[in-house]
Amino acid sequence: MKDKGIELLKSYKGFDCELVTDLSRENLLLKLPEFDGIALRRGKIDREILNKCDKLKVIARHGVGYDSVDTVSLKEKGITLLVAHNSTSTSPAEHIMFMIMNIYKGVSMFDTMVRNGDFVKAIHLNIEQNFELFDKTVLIAGFGRIGKKLIKKCLGFDMKVIVFDPYVDDKVIASFGGKKVSNLEDALKVADILSLSLPLNSETKNFITLREMKLMKKSSVIINAARGGVVNEVDLNNALNNNIIAFAGIDVFEKEPPELTNPLLTNQKVVLSPHAATFTKEGLESMAVETAQNIIDFFENKIESTKIVKL
Numbered sequence: 232m233k234d235k236g237i238e239l240l241k242s243y244k245g246f247d248c249e250l251v252t253d254l255s256r257e258n259l260l261l262k263l264p265e266f267d268g269i270a271l272r273r274g275k276i277d278r279e280i281l282n283k284c285d286k287l288k289v290i291a292r293h294g295v296g297y298d299s300v301d302t303v304s305l306k307e308k309g310i311t312l313l314v315a316h317n318s319t320s321t322s323p324a325e326h327i328m329f330m331i332m333n334i335y336k337g338v339s340m341f342d343t344m345v346r347n348g349d350f351v352k353a354i355h356l357n358i359e360q361n362f363e364l365f366d367k368t369v370l371i372a373g374f375g376r377i378g379k380k381l382i383k384k385c386l387g388f389d390m391k392v393i394v395f396d397p398y399v400d401d402k403v404i405a406s407f408g409g410k411k412v413s414n415l416e417d418a419l420k421v422a423d424i425l426s427l428s429l430p431l432n433s434e435t436k437n438f439i440t441l442r443e444m445k446l447m448k449k450s451s452v453i454i455n456a457a458r459g460g461v462v463n464e465v466d467l468n469n470a471l472n473n474n475i476i477a478f479a480g481i482d483v484f485e486k487e488p489p490e491l492t493n494p495l496l497t498n499q500k501v502v503l504s505p506h507a508a509t510f511t512k513e514g515l516e517s518m519a520v521e522t523a524q525n526i527i528d529f530f531e532n533k534i535e536s537t538k539i540v541k542l
């Protein structure tokens with residue numbers, strides 16, 4: 232956690248605070264039962280660990296995703312789960328846009344060519360794989376905080392935006408300038424770019440597999456900055472290698488860090504980042520402060536209800 236968040240917790244007179252940096256399961260089993268509240272950035276908290284945490288009243292996630300915590304056990308034990316949702320959408324929406332731009336404008340390819348002395352070769356390339364964003368269709372799957380920020384950026388580039396989110400009203404989507412689609416398969420057929428901003432859960436695991444990719448245009452791009460597992464990695468690699476889709480931008484992996492043998496790491500049709508969509512100076516600082524404030528607000532009984540995850 233960034234210093235500003237730790238300072239806020241340490242300066243609060245109501246409780247003592249300790250930083251745990253050894254996130255091995257053995258240490259978490261030993262250490263976490265000491266606490267009444269946990270501000271959780273990294274590390275997995277499973278059922279066995281939670282079973283030992285008899286004092287624990289609250290876990291505040293440093294972020295909005297909470298697939299690293301056993302929510303069934305939390306519910307059984309009556310432990311509150313909080314998310315830091317105010318500070319976790321601006322940087323991710325920008326990161327998704329960066330991935331789209333990187334792919335559409337061949338940024339990595341040009342950068343490598345210039346550094347390798349291939350400047351002249353680069354300007355004589357028969358460019359077939361760089362595109363204008365103008366008039367392209369983006370399908371945003373998941374129209375929450377990130378989706379709502381992403382749409383503004385896409386519309387700023389004169390792109391068309393269609394949205395798949397069964398839980399958001401068509402009028403809300405229209406008010407942001409998008410068009411709601413109810414049938415995912417039809418939407419996949421017309422999308423040039425699919426960007427995922429939905430949670431990982433039993434409903435969204437393998438949300439996009441080879442079957443869905445086969446419905447998409449051969450020139451299409453998939454951006455996954457949501458969670459690994461929403462897009463099936465083996466299928467994605469196959470689809471890229473067999474020209475079923477053209478490119479992908481991947482910030483999140485089924486296993487993090489990914490094995491060095493993960494074929495996506497050597498696939499030149501993928502732009503990669505290390506689960507870093509929130510990694511900006513501003514993003515990390517505001518997330519740390521929000522997470523710390525959530526813990527304090529919880530113990531002062533003034534936590535905003537929207538920050539409490541319904542388990």
Ligand SMILES: NC(=O)c1ccc[n+]([C@@H]2O[C@H](COP(=O)([O-])OP(=O)(O)OC[C@H]3O[C@@H](n4cnc5c(N)ncnc54)[C@H](O)[C@@H]3O)[C@@H](O)[C@H]2O)c1
Binds near residue numbers: 295430
């Ligand atoms: N890469 C990163 O560093 C990073 C950072 C922040 C968030 N995330 C991930 O992005 C996800 C979205 O973040 P957010 O802040 O926008 O969350 P959010 O909760 O505000 O929005 C999620 C949206 O997904 C929709 N949704 C749920 N199930 C769906 C389904 N089956 N089909 C279509 N839509 C569905 C919900 O209705 C909601 O509108 C998070 O769950 C998190 O896992 C990743």
